[in-house]
Amino acid sequence: MLFDRLGFRPQFWPTVVAVPMFAALLGLGTWQVFRLAEKDAINSFRAERAAAPPVDMAGTPADLAPFEFRRVRVRGTFDHAHELYVYARSQRGNDGYHILTPLRRDAAPAVLVNRGWVPRDRKDPARRAEGQVAGPAEVVGYLRRDPRRGWLMPDNDVPGNHWFWFDLPEMARSAAMPEGAPFYLEADTTPNPGGFPIGGQTQVQLPSNHLQYAITWFALALALAVIYVVWHRPPVKPR
Numbered sequence: 001m002l003f004d005r006l007g008f009r010p011q012f013w014p015t016v017v018a019v020p021m022f023a024a025l026l027g028l029g030t031w032q033v034f035r036l037a038e039k040d041a042i043n044s045f046r047a048e049r050a051a052a053p054p055v056d057m058a059g060t061p062a063d064l065a066p067f068e069f070r071r072v073r074v075r076g077t078f079d080h081a082h083e084l085y086v087y088a089r090s091q092r093g094n095d096g097y098h099i100l101t102p103l104r105r106d107a108a109p110a111v112l113v114n115r116g117w118v119p120r121d122r123k124d125p126a127r128r129a130e131g132q133v134a135g136p137a138e139v140v141g142y143l144r145r146d147p148r149r150g151w152l153m154p155d156n157d158v159p160g161n162h163w164f165w166f167d168l169p170e171m172a173r174s175a176a177m178p179e180g181a182p183f184y185l186e187a188d189t190t191p192n193p194g195g196f197p198i199g200g201q202t203q204v205q206l207p208s209n210h211l212q213y214a215i216t217w218f219a220l221a222l223a224l225a226v227i228y229v230v231w232h233r234p235p236v237k238p239r
Contacts, residue, residue, distance in 0.1 A: 010232055018228045022221055029217035036210035043205050045069070050204045054140045059108045060181045067143045071188065074113075074139050076105035080132045082175040084112070085123060086163040088201075097123050099197045100163075100184065102175045103139060110177045112168070112184040113139055116197030130194025141185035142202045 046069050054071035061067060084100040096119040102110045115131075122128050149165035156163045158170060172180030189200030 014228065014231060018224060022224050022228075025217050025221035025224065029214045029221065032210045032214035032217060036208065036214065039206060039208040039210060043208065046204050046206075050142070050202075057143075058105075060111075064143070064145060064183055067183075068145060070143055071140055072143050072185065074103060074105065074111060074141075074185065075136065076103040076110070076139075077135065078102070078113070078115075078133060078137055079104050079110070079175070080125060082177075083125065083161075084163060084171055084175055085161055086114075086166070088117060094119060096120055098201065100171065100175075102177055102180075103137070103185075109179040109181045110175075111181040112171060112175065112177070113141060114184060114186045114201070115192065116187055116199035117201050118196045118198070122196050128194055128196040131192040131196045133193060139185060139187055140190065141187040141199075143183050144186055145183045 049069040050071070052070055054073045055067070057067065057072040057074055079102040082102050086098040086100060087095075088098045089095060096117050098117055099115045100112050101115055103113045104110045118128060125132055144166075145168075146166075149167075153164045156165065156167055156170065158174060161174065163171070166184065168180070168182065168184065171184075172178075186202045187197075187199040188202075192199065
């Protein structure tokens with residue numbers, strides 16, 4: 001046989017262990033390649049939408065797909081008495097909260113606006129009174145619909161007004177929005193009076209490390225194959 005001529009005689013238990021491991025490593029590497037393609041498509045979509053000029057949105061369109069992740073312009077009056085606080089880290093890694101405030105609109109359902117991020121010591125509205133703008137306001141922001149709940153995120157503390165993920169129906173109820181819009185806005189970088197909240201917290205491009213992960217899994221599969229072959233080669237006999 002070919003294996004005999006090459007001096008290669010696979011042993012039962014090493015083969016039973018190595019073959020499934022090799023297949024699993026190849027599968028993980030292939031999955032990362034697919035995830036890379038998927039992430040690239042998402043980032044391309046986001047970049048294209050983010051580069052488009054803002055569009056006016058007076059009401060709530062029946063089809064939100066054309067507006068997904070686009071910058072839209074809405075007008076209304078902020079209802080600061082019904083602020084919601086979403087625990088979040090800033091893009092620089094600091095602990096704090098995103099401030100979500102209902103924007104009451106004439107002849108249209110109210111919409112939640114993520115006005116931006118504040119550090120922990122600015123959660124109390126009294127500590128950022130200048131930013132509690134009164135009267136008519138215009139907001140330009142990214143239209144978002146996804147709930148963004150990670151598998152490790154805890155449940156929202158609705159009575160305590162402490163949120164970890166965007167449960168839009170529950171948020172609408174807590175913010176006294178009986179006909180709340182099925183989306184929310186993330187305000188752009190337009191500064192608020194007093195500097196807080198800090199807008200422009202939208203992460204336009206998602207991080208993508210899938211190529212490195214794929215290379216790692218494929219490299220481990222190759223290393224396992226080399227070890228398997230070397231293990232089964234007969235020792236070299238001295239002359």
